[in-house]
Amino acid sequence: MMARMQPATDDIRSMVGMWRQMLRIRRFDEAASRLLRSGQMPGVLHLTTGQEAVVAGSSAAMGPDDLLIGTHRNHGYPIARGGDLGPLMAEVLGKATGVCQGRGGEMHLIDPSVGAFFSSAILGSGLPVAVGTALTSQLQRSGRVTLATFGDGASNEGAIHESMNLAAIWKLPIVFLCENNGYAVTVAASYAVSVHDIADRAAAYGMPGAVADGSDPVAVREAVGAARDRAGAGQGPSLVEAKTYRTVDHAENLPSQPYRPEEEVASWRERDPITSFRGRLLAAGHATAGELDKIEQEVGEEVAAAVEFACDSPFPAPAALWEHMYADPSLNRPAASLSWP
């Protein structure tokens, strides 16, 4: 396992720390995209590009023992929580050294060791599971809070409604975070969602709803942090909606007809959250340009090392196919119905 390159002094909750995490996510995704385009990974890629402030801000708001449950677009969470990039990139490439030994892949990028506990790639399907992790926290009185993320597309799934109601009647320690990036694949939220603010739907469950600027990691950290504190104090769930935008398509390698105005995409790219937050850090004196340049360089080296680790790692051996089907290893072999006498 490669050594973690992130300096311990750079607290992920700090202003500069959040910027570093945003940068790590962006550079990780750019590298993964290059690997996809050069034919070194299978399938498709769901990039976080444009949404990094939501991920870094919400990750910074959660406590060290809290649990994050995400979606198909989950690269950012294990990264922003400080996970090692090498095993994450190896998972993207389907390698044996990946966080899930290549069984999960890029839509299930998790690292339970840093609290990026689980992700489900079926829209809305992870929220019931998140209600359950919060139920354990409540019964065990562990103080852990669950952060459950979903998108504007999933906001229309029935599972979300059931989960919010259940979390509310049991007053569970959970924060629902809607990353509203404006589009469910190609269908606009302005068309598919019945309300202007998804946060308004919180009222239906008797829980607070708040809207945050998803381009501003501080705004997200504060909104999610308030909801987290409320949940941790036993006052039940909240819904936070972060307004954001993905400046890339739903997935790399998944061509579609044009579905949104080019000017709209361009205007969001001009307001890129990483660039604008950098300017803000400099203007407020949180860091010097030299310090941020140094972080750029460190992150670049860290990602390059992760790519090297991933590319140099072996694929799982064919015999490993049956591993992990069951917790009981004796069952992880072909059934008699498949193995010929």
Add this chain to the structure above:
Amino acid sequence: MRELTYLAAIREALIEEMTDDDAVILLGQDIRANLYGTAGFLDMFPEERIRDLPTSETACVGAAVGAAMTGLRPVVDMGSASFSFVALDQFISEVSKIHYMSAGRLKVPVTYRIPLMYNGGVGVQHSDRPYPMFMQMPGLKLICPTTASDAKAMMKAAIRDDDPVIVFEDTYNWSSRGPVADPPAPAPIGTAAIVREGDDVTVVGIGRTVAFALAAAGELADAGVSAEVIDLRSLAPIDWDTIFGSVEKTGRLVVADAAVSTCSAASEIAATVAEHRFEALRAPVRRVTSLPVHSPYTPALEREIYPDAGKITAAVRSVAKQASHGH
């Protein structure tokens, strides 16, 4: 030995496991006051471990998964097999797949009770026998105990298992009584039981068809046909060794299954025996399953579609007759 009903045996299993392990919790609609073996639990255990659920099957099935992943051992009462369809995404995308797709980093020790309520006039939408659909999902353990003793032993095994287990309870058996030792005779998940020995024909039954197969075997014995009856009791994994061993002895196989014929458990067993023990067979394999029609409300029609002792007897006679040409 003392006798218990099937439902009382399950109740004992739940009480014992909840007493032994604080991580065991019960979730279900109407469980605090219900008729399915859990009435009175509130007097025995803390309220927070006995959770009535809103009618939100998706959230409830998934919440049990999340709870299991983080240290609890939930037992979820689904009320009726037909209600499990509402939560099918959770069963397929989450329950069956999380352990595999996390390479074992996340464990899902959860138990779902799924009662099969058919041939009771509960109508088209409440009479399903869907276990073959779940057999299509790798990663699940699926059991269908038939006797009171097995019900207790297998429910306890399910709760202690580190993998997700679905317990299909044929409600025909709920009120049936049988001896239950303390502790109950072991009935490991993944094993079948030979419940009557015989030499001429192997009859594999599932749920209530085991009782029908035993009745058929009794009648056939009077006619000089010796049937061996196997209670499958574990649908995943299937105990192929026991089935193969019996077919090697008898050379003939009838599988009785209350699921609809298409892609049924009976189909899987018939195909696998035909592939792997063809040389041992002296007659074609016969399936006795439900007809591929819905379960109508009226008893006049509903009783026509399921396996019964008469249909099993006829199937056994037909293969025994064919076999007589070869011997």
